[in-house]
Amino acid sequence: MTVISADNYSSKVTYSTDWLDLEKYKGLESGFGVFIFSNFFYQVKYVGIAREGEMINSIQESIGIGKSVGVTKIKVLYTKTESQALVIRRRLIDRYNPILNLG
Secondary structure (H helix, E strand, O other), rough: EEEEOOOOOOOOOEEOOOOOEEHHHOOOOOOOOOEEEEOOOOOEEEEEEEOOOHHHHHHHHHHHHOOOOOOOOOEEEEOHHHHHHHHHHHHHHHHOOOHOOOO
């Protein structure tokens, strides 16, 4: 399923990035949140989570274990707490059924 620009993820999101080229992830802020990997057509391939201060490391780890296959874009949704991030991640996985979250 393709993510459309009108998606409203949740009132739990404090702020989010625009879609960025995946290579630009090292410039992201740290903090609690969810990151979304998509392909060129904005089809969600993977939804990950980061704990406080671990955004870049969590993205890097996901890339390292093969969760970025076919991925060209990333979007980050920042939250105030880890529990909010967990709720959003679950909702996004349920909605988009990303192939790299299976298994």
